[in-house]
Structure formats: C-alpha cells, structure tokens
Amino acid sequence: MNSSNKALYPLIGSLLVAVGIFLGIFLTDGKTSSSSSSIEGKYEQKLADIIQVLDREYVDTIDKKQLFEKTISDLLHGLDPHSNYIAAEDLAAMSESIQGKFGGVGIRFTIYDDTLSVVNVIDQSPAFKVGIQKFDQIINVDGEDIANVGLSNEHVRELLKGEEGTPVNITILRKGEKLNKKVIRGAVPIESISASYMLTDDIGYIRLGQFSMQSANEFYVAAIALKGQGMKKMVFDLRYNGGGVLGSAVSILDAILEKGTPIVSTKGKNNPERIIYSESKPFLGHVDMAVLINSSSASASEIVAGAIQDNDRGTIIGRRSFGKGLVQQDIQLKDGSNLRLTVSRYYTPTGRSIQKPYMENYEDYMMDELNRYENGELYELDSSLLADSLKYTTPKGKIVYGGGGIMPDIFVPLDTTGSSMYYRRLQYANVFNEFSYHYARFNDLTKYRNVQAFDREFKLTEKILNDFKKYAADKHDIAFNEREYQLSLERIKTSVKAEIARQRWLELGAYYIFNKNDNEINTAIKALQ
Structure with missing residues (x-):
C-alpha cells in the first residue's frame, strides 16, 4: 500500500465525524436555534479547515x-x-433508467473498424425523421471527427445524448457519399421488455430487464398480445434484473394475483409496518406462472418472485436471488446532489426478509456473487442455506426459506458446458456482435419473414464459421485454437446465429435463438407442462 495514502486515513477519520454534522447543515431548513447554529458552524468550520490543510x-x-x-x-x-450519496451530475443518468427514456437521437450503434456504425434506427425517432439509415457510418459530430480515433461507447453517448429539443449536427458516410444531418434531440424510450413471444403453442415468454416507470405498461401490452396468440401459461424471465x-x-x-392478495410489506424504526395488497382483478389470473431468477435478480425482481412464491401463484426456477431487501428514500440536498438513505426493510407475504446479511465491509458485500461462484453455490444447491430457523410456510403448506434472497422452488445449476478460454476471449472482444454486423451489411436478412422463419431456414455454413474465425484473428488478434474451438463449437454456433438474428430483430432475435438451448427455460417449460 502506498505510504502517502496511509497518511490520509487519520484525516479521513476526522472528516467522517465532521460529515455527519455537515449533512445536517445541508438538510436543515434554516429554522435552528442559536445554540445549534453555533455548533453546526463550529463543525462546518472544522471540515473546511481540514480540507484546507490537506x-x-x-x-x-x-x-x-x-x-x-x-x-x-x-x-x-x-x-x-x-x-x-449521489453527486448532482450523476443523478440525470440514474433517472433515465427510472423514467424509461432519455434525450437523444434514437439510434442503436456499434463501433466497427473504429467507426461509429448505425445498427438500427428507432421508428419515428429524431434520427429516423432526418433520414439516417441502418448501416450509415457517423464520421463527425458537431465538428469533431470521430472516425479512426480510438472511439469509445462512452464518448459516443456523450456526443449524441442531450436535452430534448437541442440540436446536434452529424455527418454520415453512406456508400462513399458524405451527408450532413441536423438532428433535434427528442425523447428516446428505454424499453424494459427485451423479448416476448410464444415458446410453445400455449406457453408465452416475457423477459423484463429492469423496472422503470414504463415497465407495467410494456408488460400489459406484451401479455395481452401473447394471450391473443393462445397463451395459457407464462415464463416470466427476471434473470439479471x-x-x-x-x-x-x-x-x-x-x-x-387475485385482488386483496398481500404483495410485500415494509417496516423500519421510524416507519410503521405498511402492507401493499393487489388491487385489481387479474387478467392473467388463470395463466400458470414460472418465474426465472438468478444471483443478479435483485430488489423489485425479488419482490415479484417472493409474492408469487409466497402466495402459491407460480414456480420459481433458477438460483438464489441477490438479496436486496432494504428500502431507500431519496433526500435532495441543497447543492442538487442526493442522499439515498435506507429507511425500512422489505418482507415477503410470509414474513421473510429479502435482505441478505451484511457486515461493515462494503467491498465484500458487493463481491458476494463471486463468492457464490467460488464456493460452488451456483452449481449445486447449498443445503446450509435451508436452515430450520429460516423456514416459512405458504397458505398451501409449501416450505419457503428466508435468510436473504429468494430461494427457487427448482434449482438449476449454472451451465458452463462448452466454455473455453477461446470462447471467452471472443465474448470479451465483442467479436460476435461485430462479425454479425459485418455479415448483415453484405447479406440480405430481409428475405426471412420473421425470426421463426430465420431459425428454420438460415444455415450456418462452414464458410460463415471460417469467415468468423478469420475475422477474430485479423481484427482482434485472437489466435485460433482447434481444441478449444471444438470444445465450444455449439456455443459458438449459437452465439453467431443469435447475434446475426439480433441485427434483424434486435433483442427478440437474439433471445429467440439463445433461449432454445437455455436450461432454465427448458426446465420451466417442463414444469409448466
């Protein structure tokens, strides 16, 4: 450890004491007594003195x-x-995922050959209205040349995102011709449902990536459409949510859930118990449910899984969820920053606390998923987590378990078959995505009527696979390894096909292909059947 950094720790300790008082200054409304004001002024000055000395x-x-x-x-x-604590400049980015929209031009992009390339243009978006097209290459934004300069995704977002109604000047390259476009930024939706389609004749599938303010509307639209296609059972995918x-x-x-069914309760030292009940007649009340979770399913995902499990409304499948059951309240400070303070805990309808245990070491807590990987919990059900003292009983007599996170009714181990260092290098270098964009530029995918037809008719030939291996070697210096290639061949084939499908049907295309070999989804189909 750097000795100069060690020297800071005693001073930071003093700052920690002072900050507790200093936060009070930020949060007060100015109506303080003269004695308390003098105390606050004393600590405020001490904090200023320490920082000045540093x-x-x-x-x-x-x-x-x-x-x-x-x-x-x-x-x-x-x-x-x-x-x-959330700094004022970070609040805008966080609010985007909550609002389900942001100010931008309305394109999906990839960085291909160190050039910003348009993968998709959102219908009726600002970019759509000025005629920007799929496969256009953006080479200049507001006078800044961005081709062949080591462009990053973060810098692209900095250039293209902005307040609604503000202009951005873009130069595109299309078939060798330069075109200048003035785009007025607008509201670009962040869709929280990444895929919804029929898995079988009567089993529908909805994958929800996050809970934004728009998520319920998106879910209702997707579920109603699937019911119209004959859905009688549903797989609700909350993995990585x-x-x-x-x-x-x-x-x-x-x-x-039926009207009047308990969903979740909250309780804290300064917040009396509050129970939330379902309030409407459920239009999915007769649809059998299977909910998929894993160690990255957290918070609102766990509330949904816990409510469905505790009310005997469906089957939970996968691996133990993250275990975030603390409720935060946002308190805005005078400088525009935000204090996100825990005020209570979540409890499932049977009384289980969702929150996993935590100690003072923040880094250890956030590395819990890695610990689960290392101790084998992702591959085999950990019976030590099923302690007698943490048993709860649902209305129909099913035993469910507390202790942090939602334990699935059916455990499915993490699937690592076909993994290899060669495959992981291809993933980390984004080769699958880049190659699929390259393939889609020079091959007509519009001849496939829909993703189902693509799945049936598209042939992943040896030539395509050879081109893929050559692309990885030439563009990313990933040396071909015959043994590891053969070990991961089925994964590679699936990934190439899924990413090509993504170029035509976005997330729906990718998930449709990936899900066919997904152990949790196949387990859910069997459970529902």
Whole structure:
C-alpha cells in the first residue's frame, strides 16, 4: 500500500465525524436555534479547515470535491451497503433508467473498424425523421471527427445524448457519399421488455430487464398480445434484473394475483409496518406462472418472485436471488446532489426478509456473487442455506426459506458446458456482435419473414464459421485454437446465429435463438407442462 495514502486515513477519520454534522447543515431548513447554529458552524468550520490543510500541506495534489464525496459515501456504506450519496451530475443518468427514456437521437450503434456504425434506427425517432439509415457510418459530430480515433461507447453517448429539443449536427458516410444531418434531440424510450413471444403453442415468454416507470405498461401490452396468440401459461424471465421502480412491480403483480392478495410489506424504526395488497382483478389470473431468477435478480425482481412464491401463484426456477431487501428514500440536498438513505426493510407475504446479511465491509458485500461462484453455490444447491430457523410456510403448506434472497422452488445449476478460454476471449472482444454486423451489411436478412422463419431456414455454413474465425484473428488478434474451438463449437454456433438474428430483430432475435438451448427455460417449460 502506498505510504502517502496511509497518511490520509487519520484525516479521513476526522472528516467522517465532521460529515455527519455537515449533512445536517445541508438538510436543515434554516429554522435552528442559536445554540445549534453555533455548533453546526463550529463543525462546518472544522471540515473546511481540514480540507484546507490537506490542500495546502499534503504530499500530493488532492481533488477536494472528490475527497469530500468519497468520505460521504464511505460514511453511508458504514451504515448499510445500499445507503448512498449521489453527486448532482450523476443523478440525470440514474433517472433515465427510472423514467424509461432519455434525450437523444434514437439510434442503436456499434463501433466497427473504429467507426461509429448505425445498427438500427428507432421508428419515428429524431434520427429516423432526418433520414439516417441502418448501416450509415457517423464520421463527425458537431465538428469533431470521430472516425479512426480510438472511439469509445462512452464518448459516443456523450456526443449524441442531450436535452430534448437541442440540436446536434452529424455527418454520415453512406456508400462513399458524405451527408450532413441536423438532428433535434427528442425523447428516446428505454424499453424494459427485451423479448416476448410464444415458446410453445400455449406457453408465452416475457423477459423484463429492469423496472422503470414504463415497465407495467410494456408488460400489459406484451401479455395481452401473447394471450391473443393462445397463451395459457407464462415464463416470466427476471434473470439479471437488478430492480427499479417498486410501483411498476406492484402494477405487474396486480395482473397476476387475485385482488386483496398481500404483495410485500415494509417496516423500519421510524416507519410503521405498511402492507401493499393487489388491487385489481387479474387478467392473467388463470395463466400458470414460472418465474426465472438468478444471483443478479435483485430488489423489485425479488419482490415479484417472493409474492408469487409466497402466495402459491407460480414456480420459481433458477438460483438464489441477490438479496436486496432494504428500502431507500431519496433526500435532495441543497447543492442538487442526493442522499439515498435506507429507511425500512422489505418482507415477503410470509414474513421473510429479502435482505441478505451484511457486515461493515462494503467491498465484500458487493463481491458476494463471486463468492457464490467460488464456493460452488451456483452449481449445486447449498443445503446450509435451508436452515430450520429460516423456514416459512405458504397458505398451501409449501416450505419457503428466508435468510436473504429468494430461494427457487427448482434449482438449476449454472451451465458452463462448452466454455473455453477461446470462447471467452471472443465474448470479451465483442467479436460476435461485430462479425454479425459485418455479415448483415453484405447479406440480405430481409428475405426471412420473421425470426421463426430465420431459425428454420438460415444455415450456418462452414464458410460463415471460417469467415468468423478469420475475422477474430485479423481484427482482434485472437489466435485460433482447434481444441478449444471444438470444445465450444455449439456455443459458438449459437452465439453467431443469435447475434446475426439480433441485427434483424434486435433483442427478440437474439433471445429467440439463445433461449432454445437455455436450461432454465427448458426446465420451466417442463414444469409448466
């Protein structure tokens, strides 16, 4: 450890004490007594003095703002892992996922040959209205040349995103011709449902990636469409869903649970128990449910899975969920930043606390998924988690388990068959996505009527696979390994085909292909049948 960093720790300790008082200054409305004002002024001055000494005397240059904000975050993480400080400049990005939209031009892109290339143009978006097309290459934004400069995804977003109604000037290259386009940014939706389609004649599938303010509306539209196609049973995929807006989760459960059914309760030291019940007649009330979860399913996802499990409304399939059961309240500070403070806990209808145990070490808590991987929990059901003291009983007599996270009714181990270092290098280098874009540029995918026809008719020939291997070697310096290639061949074939399908039908295309060999989905189909 750097000795100069060690020297900061005693000073940071002093800052932690001072910040507790300093936060009070931010949150007060100015109506304080003269004695309390003098105390606050004393600590406010002490904090200013410490930072001034650091700035003047410390061995290296310090960023005063960054140090102060890091100190606040460490203070809050010492209370629990989900209380947090959010700087004013970070609030906008966080609100986008909650609102389900952002200000932008309305394209999906990839960086191909170090050039920003358009993968898809959202219908009726600002980019659509000025005639930007799929496969256009964007080479200049507001006077900045961005081709062949080591472009990053983050910088692309910085250039194209912005407030609704603001202009951005774009130069595109189309079949060798340069075209200038002035785009007025608008509201671009962030769709939370990435795929919905029929798995079988009577089993529908909906994958929800996050809970935004738009998620319930998206879910209702998708579910109604699937019912119209004959859906009598549903696989609801909440894997890798980290949560979001509780109200959307409750609205979705209104479509599934009978009116008056308990959904979740919250309780805290300063917040009396509050129980949320379903309020509507469920239009999916007679649809059998299977819910998929894994160790990245958290918060609102766990509330949905817990409510369905505890009310004997469906089967939970997969692996133990993340275990985030702390409720945060946002408190805006005077400088526009945000204090996200834990005020209560979530409990499932049987009384289980969703929150997994936590100690003071924030890093250990956030690395829990890696620990599960290393201790084998992702491959085999950990019976030690099924402690007698943590048993709860549903209305129909099923035993469910507490202790943090939602334990599935049917455990499905993580599938690592066909994995290899060669395959992982292809994934990390984004070769599958880039190659599929390259393939779609020079091959007509519009001849396939829909993704089902593509799945039946598209042939992944030896030539395509050879071109893929050559692309990986030439563009990303990934040397071909025959043994590992053969070991991962089925995974490689599936990934290439799925990513080509994504070029034509976006997430629906990719998930349609990937899901055919998905163990959790196949387990859910068997359970529902």
